[in-house]
Amino acid sequence: MKKRLISAAILAASLVTSANAADYVVDDKGAHAAINFKVKHLGYSWLTGRFNVFDGKFSYDEKNIESSKISINIDPNSIDSNHAERDKHLRSGDFLDVSKFKTAKFESTKIVDKGNGKLAITGDFTMHGVTKSIVIDAEKIGAGDDPWGGYRAGFSGTTKIAMKDFGFKMDFGDVLLDLHVEGIRQ
Template identity: 65%
Template sequence: MKKVVLATLLSLSFGVASAADYVIDSKGAHASVNFKVSHLGYSWLLGRFNTFEGTFNYDPAKIEESKVMVTIDTTSLDSNHAERDKHLKSDDFLDAGKFPKATFVSTKVADQGNGKLVVTGDFTMHGVTKSISIDAQLVGAGEDPWGGYRAGFSGTTKINMGDFNFKKNYGDVWLDLHIEGIRQ
């Protein structure tokens, strides 16, 4: 009888993968939220948000049950040009004084195979919430040198300034996301 109970417990503990909760490692600079927008059709204006935080839940055996939540501090916009940053944070664009946070909350994660995912969710910026989809890729997962466990993803999506009621609408903004999480 003891052997049957032991065998059952072992099969349950090794046969069932469980979801893990991760905190995005933005403090260790192992994650970034970047953007690019066309500058007059001649070049790309590049930038990033220096301050953001978030969590995700990921189980490779049940990818469709994954969840992602991210909050971006819009006042932390950095395009490497102080005067331009001031303008981008003004009410012509982000209106960061009135809307200091942008958020993303996933509503669906679809497994596309080979580590590719489509993460759909509600993106709120400038007081407007729209559903967006992020094409994501698992970069890797495993133990880190400090005794923890990490998982990393990259992703891209495109939004339009007009969809978020910016006074100045210069078209599409591409978001380039690199997220590394530490399992809790």
């Protein structure tokens, strides 16, 4: 009898814990998410742009943030620097080589609650056929009911990657990434 009570208590505790976690799909269709970048152009100015096509999902548990997870898929062919000829060059073998590397991906491996809505999200980032661990400094922006009867949560974050770490033929140094993610609870 005692073993049954302990088993029931453990099961109840795990159900309560998992009930706090919520799964979200990134709202890439409603333009409520963005993956922006900037990189120095020849050391003279900033080149800015974005990736227009990506998707992802995340699980967020406010009571146990360390158990949260995020996964994002990026189509490198969707790079958009607001200049068609430059975008063609960025898609070439000098940079993204999109004919060979059709996808980029971020998969979280650890999330640390830094307090006051601040998070450190560590994960594996794969681009140009190379996977490196990166840390995204993130912040919870807010969460709540939306006008369409759903529930949303939003975060923003920044990180930087070194072009040389990902094997690009041309290297202009660090790429600064500015990330905005709004998810719709499932």
